[in-house]
Amino acid sequence: MKLELDNLSKHFGELKVLDRVSLTLEDVHALVLIGPSGGGKTTLLRLIAGLEKPDGGGLIINDHPIEFFSEESLREYRKRIGMVFQAYNLFPHLTALQNITLPLVKVHGYNESKALEEALILLERFHLADQAHKKPAMLSGGQKQRIAICRAVAIRPEFLLLDEPTSALDPEYTSEVLDLIGELRDEGMRLILVTHEMGFARQASDYILFVGDGGLIAQGTPIDLFEKQRDERVNRFFNKVLKYN
């Protein structure tokens, strides 16, 4: 996918989370956003998801500018992308299966049986078929997040956005979720991922953005970023997050 940021700005009151950020990425498959907490990586992802409106500048994806000021066009855009949240955000009143079929039926116009079929294929594939009829309260964190990912990919999105998908998980569940994301990536699913899992970022991404201080502090391929770059702020961050790895 082609991603262009054109002087993109987002402020929260006095705080300039993103300040005139520009960037052009021609053909990226797996883009990873890393950086310090509160540095703006989640805000950037939410802008790309069409969940926040910028205070200035623009965002162009695959040569289509996102029309932030037409709610109708934003909704059409959101229908074409998949979003996975840190806290899973499954609908608590629906079973795992219904969580996947509801958007298929109500938003994408599938009939019930076709939606069920699609959802069951996904659950089967990711070894979640036994959980199909359980409500989220009865599932483990890892299962919830994997079902949330199924819900996001069931609509066959153009690309998948993941906002710290493993940050709320116990360590034992982290790898099952990362395995699933890796599997999707290997199948050619385009994705943009915010994460603190540096090992995974390095292994799974083809481009990394280091977001902080209102902009992009560093960027490049995993090798560029982890081995070659010399920015003091990035080094300090790596020293902290990799201290116990």
Place this chain on the structure above:
Amino acid sequence: MNFFTDLEGQNNRPAHVASWSLVALLLAAVFWFGFSRLGYRFAWGTIYDYRMNFLKGYGQTLLISLFALVFSIILGVLFGLGQSSRILPFRYLSRFYVELVRGTPLLVQILIFFYVIANAAGLHNRFVVGVLIMALFSGAYIAEIIRGGVDSVGETQRETAKSLGFSPFQTYLYVIFPQVITRILPSLAGQLASLIKDSSLLSVIAIKEFTMAAREMNANTFSTMEAYIPLAIGYLILTVPISRLTRYLERKFSYET
């Protein structure tokens, strides 16, 4: 043997029965003492003469409460959601309605509605007037219950629905309402119990409901206690099961987070 404290993880049924009986006995003793000081001579025969009045009134109270509940749920949904409507006149209408009704005594509302509004509108069927008054009154409380229920479905749920491409209307229909309904069922059941009791005030405009039957009998025969004690029991027969139902519903839906 421990008769007075509830210990965790222990099935101490005899102690519960004993305490229950003790409280019941104490209450009975207080009432017995009170009545014996009063030197009241009960003449239970009078209520038998008025039994049809009581039964009809009981039926009226039930009917008024049920009809009023249905209409007040409609009003409650309308004005509960109206309080955050984008259409400003509707938003302020909703807020005025809820504040006015919740902030004034039911008795005043009954008198104003009956003598001013119903009169001006040429509405003379007292049953209909009773239902309308109770629906308007209870609707404001249900509006608050619904607003609270909708607010309790977190922002993240709305945002998730949005990210999946749901329209605002679909979000309410498929995501928010199904969760709100299970959460507010206990409060709605409680509201029905309140409606039943509060409808007793309709007797001031001579609607022939349950309390009116007691007032009539008292006025004609001066058998105050014989009229009002059965009245209290009659209301309890309706409200106690509802309160049990409320507790059951609270337990049943408490697992949802």
